[in-house]
Amino acid sequence: MEASLLITNVRLPDGTPVDIAVNDGRIEEIGPNLQRSADVVRENGQGALVLPGFVEGHTHLDKTNWGLPWYRNDVGPKLTDRIENERSWRASTGHDAGAQSLALARAFLAAGTTRLRTHVDIDTDAGLRHLHGVLATRAKLAEVMEIQIVAFPQSGMLRRAGTDTLLSDALMAGADVLGALDPALIDQDPVTSLDTTFEMANRHQKPIDIHLHEPGEVGAFTFNLLLDRVKALGMQGRVVVSHAFCLGMLADRERDALLVRIADLDVALLTTAPPSVPVPSMRACIEAGVTLFAGNDGIRDTWTPFGKPDMLERAMFVGMRYDLRRDEDLALAFDCVSTSGARACGFQGYGLHEGARADLVLVDAETVAQAVVSRPVRKLVIARGRIVARDGVASI
Numbered sequence: 001m002e003a004s005l006l007i008t009n010v011r012l013p014d015g016t017p018v019d020i021a022v023n024d025g026r027i028e029e030i031g032p033n034l035q036r037s038a039d040v041v042r043e044n045g046q047g048a049l050v051l052p053g054f055v056e057g058h059t060h061l062d063k064t065n066w067g068l069p070w071y072r073n074d075v076g077p078k079l080t081d082r083i084e085n086e087r088s089w090r091a092s093t094g095h096d097a098g099a100q101s102l103a104l105a106r107a108f109l110a111a112g113t114t115r116l117r118t119h120v121d122i123d124t125d126a127g128l129r130h131l132h133g134v135l136a137t138r139a140k141l142a143e144v145m146e147i148q149i150v151a152f153p154q155s156g157m158l159r160r161a162g163t164d165t166l167l168s169d170a171l172m173a174g175a176d177v178l179g180a181l182d183p184a185l186i187d188q189d190p191v192t193s194l195d196t197t198f199e200m201a202n203r204h205q206k207p208i209d210i211h212l213h214e215p216g217e218v219g220a221f222t223f224n225l226l227l228d229r230v231k232a233l234g235m236q237g238r239v240v241v242s243h244a245f246c247l248g249m250l251a252d253r254e255r256d257a258l259l260v261r262i263a264d265l266d267v268a269l270l271t272t273a274p275p276s277v278p279v280p281s282m283r284a285c286i287e288a289g290v291t292l293f294a295g296n297d298g299i300r301d302t303w304t305p306f307g308k309p310d311m312l313e314r315a316m317f318v319g320m321r322y323d324l325r326r327d328e329d330l331a332l333a334f335d336c337v338s339t340s341g342a343r344a345c346g347f348q349g350y351g352l353h354e355g356a357r358a359d360l361v362l363v364d365a366e367t368v369a370q371a372v373v374s375r376p377v378r379k380l381v382i383a384r385g386r387i388v389a390r391d392g393v394a395s396i
Contacts (some may be wrong), residue, residue, distance in 0.1 A: 018030050024121050030353070048056075049363050053114030055341030059118050060348065062097040071301075075128070097134055110378070114381075125297065148177060149174065158190075177208065180194075207346070210241055211242050212242065241262075247259070247269070259288035269290060269292045270293055271291075271293075273318040312322065358382055360381075
């Protein structure tokens with residue numbers, strides 16, 4: 001049983017001053033002037049804003065160079081260039097997915113992320129080596145961070161014989177979600193690719209998270225094939241489509257018709273809010289009732305020199321990409337890295353309410369909007385009722 005904790009003198013996102021009592025890793029009570037016995041550990045929040053622990057909805061812990069010497073990026077411009085370059089580089093350098101995933105996960109934790117979904121490469125060169133490294137990280141941080149692992153065929157599934165068997169093995173070894181990648185443009189057979197993916201997910205009773213970079217009409221065609229299978233197999237609420245660039249390229253009428261199907265089948269969309277490619281319209285998603293949430297994607301790897309394990313920064317990028325300026329709109333950006341992310345990934349017991357898991361982040365900010373824009377150092381991070389970071393420095 002976790003020790004009891006009383007956090008005093010904090011403000012909820014609506015501005016209400018409260019104390020928060022934590023017991024056995026959960027929020028026991030929220031209210032003014034809470035009274036507890038003298039043996040309960042106390043933390044004075046000094047008027048800080050309290051936020052729920054952040055949710056990283058899409059990253060790649062296994063491939064990061066976080067903390068390593070600078071990687072010189074000379075890779076070609078095509079998606080396949082990046083895939084081939086990464087696979088050969090990781091093999092030639094002996095890149096350690098275990099050590100690197102642990103370093104990045106701890107950095108996420110210090111910045112307030114307590115729930116995280118990571119994609120892990122599964123391919124015929126590395127087999128399950130990268131997966132075992134991330135499984136070790138998950139085990140080391142299990143008491144304070146909830147990590148979902150997606151078994152992800154970064155090199156494609158049909159292109160490399162035996163990948164489907166490895167993906168099945170990964171699910172049996174502990175991966176939580178089945179990944180997929182561009183059934184038309186990478187696998188070049190969207191029907192067989194999606195049939196194989198959905199059959200495997202159904203057989204293992206696992207949800208699906210598919211990278212869909214495919215543009216325009218090609219992407220819409222693939223998306224509709226995917227939705228047909230969601231409906232046929234009753235997988236509503238168990239499928240995420242990451243990136244979904246095609247939704248930012250279609251004419252409004254075609255896009256809106258597709259969003260109606262997406263909402264009806266409870267398929268969630270993940271965006272990294274990239275500046276250089278089209279993205280699904282946030283306003284259209286909200287109006288259609290589609291869950292849109294956010295993640296960083298890769299952080300300091302062979303694909304990109306950019307990225308930081310800070311979900312307030314990612315929320316800021318969401319705000320900038322979607323031109324969110326009003327305080328109430330910036331709250332939508334924060335929702336993408338908090339409540340919507342938890343809902344889309346299926347993280348249970350989330351939020352600032354009695355009975356929720358005690359994942360709390362204290363920051364010096366007047367409002368959620370200011371927290372997103374200024375990204376202050378995290379004064380205190382509490383995960384499952386334990387203090388895990390203070391003033392931006394992890395203690396675990």
